[in-house]
Amino acid sequence: MKLKNKSEIALMREAGLLLWKAHMIAAEMVEPGVTTEAIDAEVEKFILGNNATPLFKGVPGKVPFPATCCISVNEEVVHGIPSSRQLIAGDIVSIDIGLKIKGWCADCACSHGVDGLDDEKRALLDVTEECLRIAIKDIRPGEKWSKIAKKMAKHARNAGFSVVEELVGHGIGESMWELPQIPNYFSHNCEDFRIKQGMVLAVEPMINAGVKEVQTLDDHWTIVTADRRPSAHFEHTIAVTAAGAQVMTCGPNGEGWALR
Known part of the structure; x- marks a missing residue:
């Protein structure tokens, strides 16, 4: 794990701002009848047009990941492959995008409701x-991650939901995946760490x-809820x-997902 200095964090902020703009393009397209591959194509065009590199496309696996975005619908948790599937009213669509520019990475995801959600889906988002x-x-130098993770999990469970344990966030910098996990x-199986100034974390x-519990589909990428x-x-x-x-992946004035 490499701690970042102010100039490196400034470069990561540039990457994060560009990624926020990519998310705004995706968010504006979320409506019934739009295909997930159409969203992916527009995001890829934007990223490449700004001399950046999509991080997800070509990631090694049993099959290399084939797209710029991970677009996951409803029971799909993460790593959904964009396709000719059309969004319909009431869907949850989760869009995860990563890019690299000037040698530095940014990673950001957002779940959207398509033309209105039922009460459970709205509460879940x-x-x-x-x-x-x-x-x-709660992120600050000296804080233990376990304390924050327990608060996150408690908030989700108190609402009647469950926390995916097989997938975690990660450090990020010149590489998309860095330590720590x-x-x-948090449980006794998790490795705790104390937060330090200069860390850059992808919290998700x-x-x-x-x-x-989750399962992986036969496409070797899409992870879905077991139920x-x-x-x-x-x-x-x-x-x-x-x-x-x-926050590196917000708008120029700190705005987040205003279009959600």
């Missing part, structure tokens, strides 16, 4: 985003309406400064 905001509020819950709560109930996913890239958390 709200609670998942609130879990991320809990982390942002950042779970959204993944919360399920039903059970916490096929809905899931939501929010993520920011966050730098740790002397004053606390600095």
Whole structure:
């Protein structure tokens, strides 16, 4: 794990701002009848047009990941592959995008409701985003991650939801995946760490309406809830400064997902 200095964090903020703009393009397209591959194509065009590199496309696996965005619908938790599938009213669509520019990475995800959600899905989105905001509020030098993770998990469980335990956040910098691993819950099996100034963390709560267990589909990428109930996913890239958390993947005035 490499701690970042002020100039490196400034470069990561540039990457994060560009990624926020990519998310705004995606968010404006979320409506019934739009295909997930159409969203992916527009985001890829924007990223490449700004001399940046999509981080997810070509990631190694049994099959290399084929797209710029991970777009996951309803029971799909993460790593959904964009396709000709059309969004319909009432869907949750989670869009995860990563990019690299000037040698530095940014990673961000947001779940959207398509043309109105039922009460359970709306609550799921709200609670998942609130879990991320809990982390942002409490991130500061010297704090133990376990304390924050326990608060996030408690908030989700108190709402009647479950926390995905098989997938976690991560450090980020010149590489998309760096140490430490950042779970959204905490147990004796988790490795704790104390937050330090200069860390940059991709914090990404993944919360399920039903059970916490997940499965991988035959495409080798798409991860779904075991009971096929809905899931939501929010993520920011966050730098740790002397004053606390600095969100890298927000708008120029600190705005987040205004179009959600």
